Amino acid sequence: xRARKNWFTAMGVLFIVVGAIALVRDLFIFGPEFxxxxxxxxxITSEKISAAMFGxxxxxxxxxxxxxxxxx
Numbered sequence: 001x002r003a004r005k006n007w008f009t010a011m012g013v014l015f016i017v018v019g020a021i022a023l024v025r026d027l028f029i030f031g032p033e034f035x036x037x038x039x040x041x042x043x044i045t046s047e048k049i050s051a052a053m054f055g056x057x058x059x060x061x062x063x064x065x066x067x068x069x070x071x072x
Contacts, residue, residue, distance in 0.1 A: 006064045006065075007064070008060045008061070008063045008064030009060065009061050009064030009065065010064075011057075011060050011064075012056075012057040012058065012059070012060030012061035012062075012063075012064060013057065013061065014057070015053045015054075015056050015057030015060065016053070016054055016057035016058070016061075018053060019049075019050040019051070019052075019053030019054050019057065020050070020054075022046050022047075022049070022050045022053075023035075023047060023050045026038070026046060026047060035047055039051075
């Protein structure tokens with residue numbers, strides 16, 4: 001059987017990489033104490049969006065791996 005391309009896993013990795021880039025950028029610009037403040041503030045910040053991107057990326061990776069198991 002021919003193997004199909006698993007785009008769920010690729011998109012999951014992409015989400016995690018983009019979230020990590022934004023988080024590392026803010027750590028270098030503002031420092032760790034401000035990043036923690038941004039995480040705990042009531043406003044929607046890029047750090048919270050990065051955390052959501054990690055979650056979505058993890059979900060896509062798990063979904064992609066499960067899809068690969070069921071096709072075999």
